[in-house]
Amino acid sequence: MKLPRVLKELTHYRSAVLGLCIIGALIALSIYTVVTIPYDEAIRRWRAGEELWGDYPRNAVPEWFNLFAGNSLPTTRVMNSKDGAIRKDIQTISTDMRTSDMKFSFDYTSDGFPNEINLFLTAKFDQKKPQATMIWRTPDGRQIPLGDTTVGVAERFSISTDQRLSLKLDGRAPEVGLFAQPGTTEKGKTPVVQKGTYELIVEGLTFEKDSTLDAKLVVYGQAYGIAGTDHRRRDILLAILWGTPIALAFGFLAAVGSTLTTFSIAAIGAWFGGWLDAAIQRLTEINSVLPVLPILIMVGTFYTRNIWVILGIVIALGIFSLGIKTYRSMFIQVREMPYIEAAHAYGAGNLRIVFRYMMPKIAPVLIPTFVTLIPAYVFLEASLSVLGLGDPLLPTWGKILNDAYTNGALYKGLYYWVLEPAVLLMFTGLGFSVVGFALDRIFNPRLREV
Amino acid sequence: MASGVLTEKAGAPPKFGLRVPETLTRITKYVVFRGVALFFTVVIGVYLTVLIANMGGYLDTIRIAQIREQVGAAVLGDVTLQTLPPSELRKYIDDIVILEVQRLRLDQPFWIRSVDYLVDALTLNLGRAEHLTSNSGSKTVRLILLERIPATLLLSACANLTLFFTAIFSALYLSRHYGSLLDRLVVSLAPTSAPPAWFYGIFLILIFASILRVLPFGGMVDAPPPEDTLGYIGSLLRHMVLPVSALILGSIFIAIYQWRTFFLIYSSEDYVEMAKAKGLTARTIERRYILRPTLPPIVTAFSFTLIYLWQGAIILETVFAWPGVGRLLFQAISIFDVPVIVGNVVLIAYLLVTTVFLLDIIYALLDPRVKVGGERRV
Secondary structure, three states: OOHHHHHHHHOOOHHHHHHHHHHHHHHHHHHHHHHHOOHHHHHHHHHOOHHHHOOOOOOOEOHHHHHOOOOOOOEOEEEEHHHOOOOEEOOEOOOOOEEEEEEEEEEEOOOOOOOEEEEEEEEEOOOOOOEEEEEEEOOOOOEEEEEEEEOOOEEEEEOOOOHHHHHHOOOOOHHHHOOEOOOOOOOOOOOOEOOEEEEEEEEEEEOOOOOEEEEEEEEEOOEOOOOOEOOOOOEHHHHHHHHHHHHHHHHHHHHHHHHHHHHHHHHHHHHHOHHHHHHHHHHHHHHHHOOHHHHHHHHHHHOOOOHHHHHHHHHHHHHOOOHHHHHHHHHHHHHOOHHHHHHHHOOOOHHHHHHHHHHHHHHHHHHHHHHHHHHHHHHHHHHHHHOOOOOOOOOOHHHHHHHHHHOOHHHHOOHHHHHHHHHHHHHHHHHHHHHHHHHHHHHOHHHHHO | OOHHHHHOOOOOOOOOOOOHHHHHHHHHHHHHHHHHHHHHHHHHHHHHHHHHHOHHHHHHHHHHHHHHHHHHHHHHOOHHHOOOOHHHHHHHHHHHHHHHHHHOOOOOOHHHHHHHHHHHHHOOOOOEOOOOOOOOOOOEHHHHHHHHHHHHHHHHHHHHHHHHHHHHHHHHHHHHOOOOHHHHHHHHHHHHHOOOHHHHHHHHHHHHHHHOOOOOOOOOOOOOOOOOHHHHHHHHHHHHHHHHHHHHHHHHHHHHHHHHHHHHHHHOOHHHHHHHHHOOOHHHHHHHHHHHHHHHHHHHHHHHHHHHHHHOOHHHHHHOOOOOHHHHHHHHHHOOOHHHHHHHHHHHHHHHHHHHHHHHHHHHHHOOOOOOOOOOOO
16 A cells, blocks of 8 residues: 555544644654754753753743743743843942942732742952842832852852841741731741832942952742753753654654564564574564563663663564564465465565565554554653663653652642653654554454454 | 454364374473473573673672672771781781682682572572562562562552453443444544553542542552551552552553454354354354354463563552562662562563463363464464
8 A cells, every 4th residue: 555545544534633643743843853952962951050050940830830820920030240231330449449239120020939049149359259248128128138248259149048038037938038028928927929129239349450240140930931940940841852852763763673673584484484483483482581671671770771772672672572473474374375486486586585575465564563663662761761761861751750750749749840741752652553543444454344 | 462462363163073182192292392492481581681680790890899898898997907917907808808709609700600590590599689678677589579479469460350351341342332432432542552551650640649639649558557457458448549540541441442353353254144144142142153262362361461460560660659579670670689680580480481381281272273283384
């Protein structure tokens, strides 16, 4: 059956059309990802730490959650004096001593509290470190001193983890206390956000001629981007995007590798017969005793977790799978057919008969199996990742699930973290298996009647 | 799962009339032959596991380094030996390390020991675990395994037996009501079996444990376990609901679908039409003309169900923190506890092969067309 005809037949099945749409969307997403974010770039970014992800909120839900949560999920706000958006007020006090005052002023309009507040201070100096004093000013004019510090080359002034500040704010976390209406922070009350213009004043002092002081205020939000962030502040979207081509490639290559080899070996065994056939049969039986998942877990633990090596082993273990027995019984029937005898009579070689005459005859049976195998391997990769044996470098769907699981996402109610990869896996699984089922009915007319 | 077996067709109903002694000798010969072949299969399978679990001998290097570190720490911490000069102290450590290495026979070539490991494994002399212990504190691998088996059996038996019988009987029902609304519903739900059971487990935990808070997240009983038997059983059942549902959800629709297709193919055979024409009752037709020739595949599928039952589900048990053999295997692998890994695999291999062997015999008895000892099947 030719491809256009198969596609036409497929359109008779509504579910298959849906499945094809899903597969098409996944392939499009993969191409988009691979083109826009190069492989090395994806790995570098996924493995980066604070230097790249420092301005991202921790465990933030996707931004579109605001559609359902009212206006209660603020987004992250970053203000940097190096950008020029914040005016630096520099006044000379003596020859070497100068002030370096910065005022971070911003409107806060969300109904929810921020996730965290950090101030990143950077300085340039030879010997004497600059000094900075921080003051918080609320919309109703209250001033809350946040303390002072000497600034090294790069310093993180973590406002959210300041215990003493927290005590001053009725024991509330600073990011709540600093943004709450006065009188709502006492014990037993629910803090309410005070909306309006907030100011963080950094009063800096530098003690050298060329010494400078810069500051970056990050008010982390509760929501970020399309997919949210994980426990290490990373944008989950990166892993969601890169997970797609990896899942598809893994599933496709594993399915191609194992079905084609199994198929050819079955054909060769059936045609040549004798000791070769017997050896293949025995190998298949040994292979069926080998516990596949434990072997993969052992390889992952003892040797390597590289996804492409694992892929190779998956294929190798799939070569002598029980499918050989099914294909063999079909090939034995084909072997006795007159056209094979004819081919033999006009002098076709053994391998030519196997590959050009016998295999195409049974190929249609292979196609549905092949399509339904793809999601099976996609889930195998996810399974290994969930056990913590995912590729150490690459971001995959399974690894998001594993991160979510080991960080107790379900206990903490961070459902988006689990649901995003899970829903994608679900779609992949359903998309391919729906098409596989339809193909099965098209290629095996016997199933179509019943 | 058993799809390959299911689609294979056993053909026309059996003919009788073979002379008994001939059949008996054939079957005996066949059984012996299969027994020997399967034994070698186990030997090779277990040997491969031994090789992989020992990292092809590399694990020895790690073990010797561990011994050296332990002995070094012990000797250096011993006050009575502090007075020895450094060179003698080093020699003392080396001596102990050599003794220890000899005791564990790590000085012999790996391939010799690998054969010993194989023999030990095959004779079920499973030895002692390196790190893991049983609840009572024993390091005997056999005890650790025995302690975990009931948990796995309980979980998989509930799930797999329910799954198997529900699938068969629903399939028979659907094949009688082919094309009904229910039938079409099951057919369209069949692709939902693409994700594995643990995947449904995550969703179930999310809904019933996380959001609704009606069932526990995981584990086998409450901590601390209830004192009275009734409370204990209640707690056990509550913990079992989610994993069992996950296992069933993971494959129920595909199972029903496959059996239904299978029964439909058989009920469209000419001899069934013939029986219908003769005016036999639907019940007789089902029993004598549909179930009888489909018995071998059903038995095969059932025996595979039994194997899965032993093997447990590594990931599902891990996801649900269920203390079964699957989770044990995962724990053992993650802390390099080779004796437990090998013991676990040997256990599964034996069970698998025994089942296959029994299956071969039952097959030969049920399906006389299995031409044993005769010319090759074509």
